Amino acid sequence: MDTESQTTSAPETTSPSVSDVKAFEVPDGGFVAWSTVAGAWLVLFGTFGYSFTFGVYEDYYVRIFLTNHTPSSIAWIGSFQTMMPFLLGPVAGRIFDEGGFHVIQILGGLIFSISVFMLSLCQEDQYYQIFLAQGLGMGLGLGLTYLPSVSIVMHHFKRHSWLVSGIVMSGASVGSTVFPLITNQLLPRVGFAKTIRLTGAIIPPVLVLGNVMMRTRLPPRSKRSDKAAPPNIKSFLVDLPYMITVLGMFLGLSGLYFPLVYLQLFSVQHNIDSTLAFHSIAILNASGAFVRFFGNYFADKYGPLNVQVGTSIASGALIFAMLGVNNAASLVVIAILYGTFSNWYLGLGFACFASFAKGPEEIGARAGVALAFCSLGALISGPIQGALLTSAYRWIRPVAFAGTVTFASGMCFFVAQKLHRRTVSIRTSRDKDEDVHA
Template identity: 30%
Template sequence: MPDQTLEKGSISPGADSNTSKGVFTDDELLRTLSVSAAVPVEEPPDGGFLAWSQVVPAHIANMMSWGYGTGFAVFQLYYKETLGLPASQVSWIGSIQIFLCFVVGMVSGRLSDAGYSKHLYIGGAALTVFGMFVTSLATSYWQILLAQGFCSGIGGGLMFMPATANVATYFKKKRSLAVAFNGCGSSTGAILFPAVVQFLTPQIGFPWAVRVCGFISIFLAFIGFSILKPRELRRIPAPIVDWSAFKYMPYTMFCIGAFLIYFSLFTMLIYINSFARESIGLSERESINFVLITSAVAIPARPIFGYLADRYVGPVNTFGLSCIALGIMAFAWIGIRNRPEMYAYSVVMGFVNGAAQGIFSSAASSFVQDVRKMGTWIGMVFAICGFATLAGPPTMGAIIDASGGKYIWAQIWAGSTIVIGGILILVTSRMLMGKSTKVYMV
């Protein structure tokens, strides 16, 4: 742990000259844990049916939380047309939904460490489904904001973090690949829910299209809850925010880098649609295709880079390099001039974005030195990134407005923040690993 207190089952960074720098080989880590009082060392299974089956509920949780929120573009178009509200006002619904998924994840992460993973999963799923059905009945802006923004956002935050942290506790050397597979849920959800709404609304109407999303979610949540089996670990008392984590400099630097990255990451996904309409001249409905395209190509990217992280590069290095590549894509955005270039760009950007987001949770878990605090430490990183996603879109919008509707300075801003964040992530990798290229924590 970052401080010098050795508690049961924890890791003391002062154990030897290597661990004092935060560097742990497998043997050193086991020896350090073995001298801890009374708690036996238990290696993660790192495979087997039970471990891999836990990817399923996590995948479903990501579908219902991040997937439903990331696919907000199709909802935004409908609300803008039917309610006659400015796009900036409508976008707050999606922004708040994503923000709450991040921030509530900090609380649910700590509660999952305390042994309440299944309670949080079913409670979050129920709240998310409730939000969908209430959205189908809503007729005014504030009703939609409460139902889809707050209700579904809180439900998603309660649901996804325990499932994601649970997967991380089952794996060590294959952790990046496993987390990448469950992270694919955000892409499959971002395809499924917008497609249902977009194609069923002309057939059965918007309210029933949203209810279909709700019924699908009930079915998926039942499967996920039935399979979810949190790993049995000795629980330790801890606050929701473990402030001692920030005494560990690699973790603090990682949080700063992740904040800068997520300040502009979701902003790119949000404004690519408006750019296609305003700068390329595409229709609003055609611009929604870019949400589906970027989500679709992200699906294969996540396990590919998860495998590379586990096998060759390491999760922190993979995340940092992927983010630098995403920042370069933000700069490349400046050169897009026509429809074919727009479609080609959305494919490449979606693939790179899938790589970056898919490895994020695994990279964050690399800094967790006590597996029993997995949800707490990852949740704190997500909460920090939540504030970044809330502030990012308004900032980029203000830059575009100040530039007279031109996107170039906003694109430069997005590229710069993401590249700087990626560089900081690579710095934390060197701090964490010394000369090694991979680190695996129990």
């Protein structure tokens, strides 16, 4: 998508060859394009899908496996793992642009798979072992595979590209439905080590198949005939609507993961039917699997920032509504609704950042810079919420924090949208005046 626009706007000293022109065409369909979508779906199923099982592990670690640690210290494991895909976004994006797509996919997949099996060797009450395997190792694997897997569809789709991205992201939702179900069934039967090995055995073949199915279409940036000047990163930092959007996503990630991490523990602590409580994370993620792409569809139609305002408000309200969960029916309703809106929120982040790009060459850079800043929100979210929870399980405190910052996130998106619309309007008027004088 990006090079097609660049070939029409960037100055050229030589005419591109016929092969170059063909490479820059975006097919918007076909076997290779949809095969790539399916491959990216599988990668997110096996990586993000597995990592989003951490809500199950948080409950298991707090009650059984890491009883000598607080909920806050345990939450650092999941938060560090969640941070890595955002923090490593600029690095992974640069390697992707330079033609290293399959190299980084293979490396990230290997690190993730090995880390999962290393987790199975961790001993009870050995916090550092679990942090290194599940937090650092799996997080690093996620960081290397996530952005390239989402970005690769841009090589094959231009029209409704965000809708296709939503389909790809639904792989994470399906994985985070399947893995919690299997994990909760196996843990009481075969124990921690065997559960990790049995669930982890699914990951390598899924990642290999996904890598085989994906195909790149564009040459490395350094070898393209349409070379453009590198994006001006400093200009991003003084783009007020863009930076307010980054702040909004930072705040959102500081609160949004609360139900994903703590819903199962909340259900167990409130004596809700044990079988249903152990399925709460799967229910939450299953709802996201079926509706995630709708958020991207609405983003195509109404604009990602407009849709993000609504998802923020709904997600914040549903976090507060967790306090009203006292039986099976209320748990299912909250899990389904929160899974819907939180998945829309997470799926629209890339689209929100990309909407500020002045040209296709800025899309990856703007997304990478924003994700790096937002990674801090993902890092601090679980530990802050765990510290507020305390070992006495005072749920009102982390709920109030998570719900409030998620509401604040929506306000940031609202302000950013208004400012961005005004900026675009002024720029358009200036361009018309220049055309008239010319």
